[in-house]
Amino acid sequence: MVSPVWLLLSLAIIFSSTVSAFSGNFKLTNMTVFSPSQSSANSTEGSYVEFNFGDEDTAQIGPIHCCVQWAVNASPPTTWPGSCDNDTFAVLVSSWNGVQDLTLDLQHTYIDNSVGEYPYNVLTKFANLSLAYPSTQYYDCDMSKAECQGSSAITAVVTSSTA
Numbered sequence: 001m002v003s004p005v006w007l008l009l010s011l012a013i014i015f016s017s018t019v020s021a022f023s024g025n026f027k028l029t030n031m032t033v034f035s036p037s038q039s040s041a042n043s044t045e046g047s048y049v050e051f052n053f054g055d056e057d058t059a060q061i062g063p064i065h066c067c068v069q070w071a072v073n074a075s076p077p078t079t080w081p082g083s084c085d086n087d088t089f090a091v092l093v094s095s096w097n098g099v100q101d102l103t104l105d106l107q108h109t110y111i112d113n114s115v116g117e118y119p120y121n122v123l124t125k126f127a128n129l130s131l132a133y134p135s136t137q138y139y140d141c142d143m144s145k146a147e148c149q150g151s152s153a154i155t156a157v158v159t160s161s162t163a
């Protein structure tokens with residue numbers, strides 16, 4: 001028979017596999033945020049956030065294209081799947097006050113044998129990025145068109161991970 005103490009110990013080991021074994025941040029390139037209806041009340045065009053998602057820890061993969069879009073008068077989607085061309089990368093527009101003030105929640109999942117043995121070698125890293133104009137470096141907006149562009153790579157600092 002399995003003793004309760006042993007069960008508790010096993011659970012403790014499972015939960016302690018939440019690690020902080022990462023060093024690299026996320027790099028977002030070619031950022032474009034566009035919301036025509038924000039600058040032109042009659043516009044029927046939807047809004048989108050589009051960029052290339054790179055992870056400094058997996059430089060061999062190369063940036064993955066991500067795009068989140070939603071219809072005019074709608075809110076950004078609340079689910080992650082399909083936001084990036086490679087499903088191990090994902091983005092959620094978690095707050096939206098217009099092209100000049102939004103938040104992206106970002107995640108990337110990959111195999112990292114340094115965090116544990118199979119099946120505990122799957123690492124997911126998380127970052128939240130606030131994009132604000134004019135305060136965010138390399139985030140430039142033309143408010144007359146409600147269109148913003150990254151003028152250089154924008155760093156999203158990874159603040160947590162699970163394995």
Ligand SMILES: *[C@@H]1O[C@H](CO)[C@@H](O)[C@H](O)[C@H]1NC(C)=O
Binds near residue numbers: 063
């Ligand atoms: C950014 O977009 C330009 C033009 O579409 C492309 O040539 C370039 O490779 C892209 N850069 C990155 C890092 O994705």
Ligand SMILES: *[C@@H]1O[C@H](CO)[C@@H](O)[C@H](O)[C@H]1NC(C)=O
Binds near residue numbers: 041042
């Ligand atoms: C927007 O719509 C209003 C009424 O529906 C109209 O009066 C106005 O001319 C339109 N503006 C543009 C720029 O099309």
Ligand SMILES: *[C@@H]1O[C@H](CO)[C@@H](O)[C@H](O)[C@H]1NC(C)=O
Binds near residue numbers: 088110
């Ligand atoms: C998707 O990304 C993962 C790492 O996150 C990589 O192992 C895999 O090869 C990529 N898939 C494609 C089709 O590029």
Ligand SMILES: *[C@@H]1O[C@H](CO)[C@@H](O)[C@H](O)[C@H]1NC(C)=O
Binds near residue numbers: 105126127128159160
């Ligand atoms: C990002 O923000 C969400 C709320 O939108 C929060 O639940 C999550 O813990 C945050 N993640 C990080 C890595 O700070």
